[in-house]
Amino acid sequence: MLTRARELLPHLDLARIGARLVADGWDHVVLLADSRAEGGRWAIRFARRADVTQSQELEEGVLERLAPALPGLLPVSLYSGTGWRAYPALRGRPVTEADLQEGPVAGEIGALLAVLHGTPVDGGPVGAWEERVRSLVDGARRDVLPAVPGGDALGDRWLALLATDGIWPQRLTLTHGDLCPEHLLVAPRAGRTRLAGVLDWADTCAADPAVDLAGLARLVSPATLGRLLASYAAVSSTPVAEVLRMATMATLWAELAGVRTIAFGSQHDRSDLVRLGLDQLAAAAARPAGTGAVGAVTG
Numbered sequence: 672m673l674t675r676a677r678e679l680l681p682h683l684d685l686a687r688i689g690a691r692l693v694a695d696g697w698d699h700v701v702l703l704a705d706s707r708a709e710g711g712r713w714a715i716r717f718a719r720r721a722d723v724t725q726s727q728e729l730e731e732g733v734l735e736r737l738a739p740a741l742p743g744l745l746p747v748s749l750y751s752g753t754g755w756r757a758y759p760a761l762r763g764r765p766v767t768e769a770d771l772q773e774g775p776v777a778g779e780i781g782a783l784l785a786v787l788h789g790t791p792v793d794g795g796p797v798g799a800w801e802e803r804v805r806s807l808v809d810g811a812r813r814d815v816l817p818a819v820p821g822g823d824a825l826g827d828r829w830l831a832l833l834a835t836d837g838i839w840p841q842r843l844t845l846t847h848g849d850l851c852p853e854h855l856l857v858a859p860r861a862g863r864t865r866l867a868g869v870l871d872w873a874d875t876c877a878a879d880p881a882v883d884l885a886g887l888a889r890l891v892s893p894a895t896l897g898r899l900l901a902s903y904a905a906v907s908s909t910p911v912a913e914v915l916r917m918a919t920m921a922t923l924w925a926e927l928a929g930v931r932t933i934a935f936g937s938q939h940d941r942s943d944l945v946r947l948g949l950d951q952l953a954a955a956a957a958r959p960a961g962t963g964a965v966g967a968v969t970g
Contacts, residue, residue, distance in 0.1 A: 672692065683706040698718065698873055701714055701715070702715045714757065731751065744866065744869050766857050775863060775865060779866035781902030790844075808829045822952065846880060848882060855870075884899075888925040897918070926952070929948040933949065
């Protein structure tokens, strides 16, 4: 990877000492290396497959559009080509639940989401989104949940949720698409932990804004997610009813992550990912119905 990066970016004179692979994801791999010509550390991201490169132009456009409102937080490319992009590396570590429980980080993520979801985008009709979600749930109930202990009850729970009045968004918004803790970087500044960067925008699209809460909903407590949502509501002037709807749908999307993992593993012959997805769904089925951030938000 370093050899390829040096071929693509000879003017950076990337150093071999200290160069390391820092991300090995489903769609991309990322190399960090120091530049002896332009100074600083650079991230060079390579697409794993040809189909991944098709979303790169959309991703670059979204990042350029958001950069003025989110200065210093985005991996805006300075160099790019088919299947690769390079940008000054964002420094920090993945956010933890403790970071969200105290200090300004929860408020900063809430402000980030307010900017993202408030960016005008032609998301198409909400009805098409509803049809897509129902199709995903129906397919999972038919093809996946029979292999999951407690899967029938989980599927019934999903159907009941989708039949709830007011559960669908009024409009689709611009979303990150994969806003999990690994993609939210924090770093110390002026003696406090602050939001320092937001990585991996490859899945950005127009969707239900609740999608951007799913990654956190899987890994933090309802109370912590509720705190973040309260900050989001305050910054964006989002009505309480919409915040509650987002909290409810975030739980669904967090559970459906197992379905996505299985689908990807099956498509790319990754039995380890299929097993992981089944474990995720079994864990979701074992949780009591109704657990989520709704109570924390109302409280």
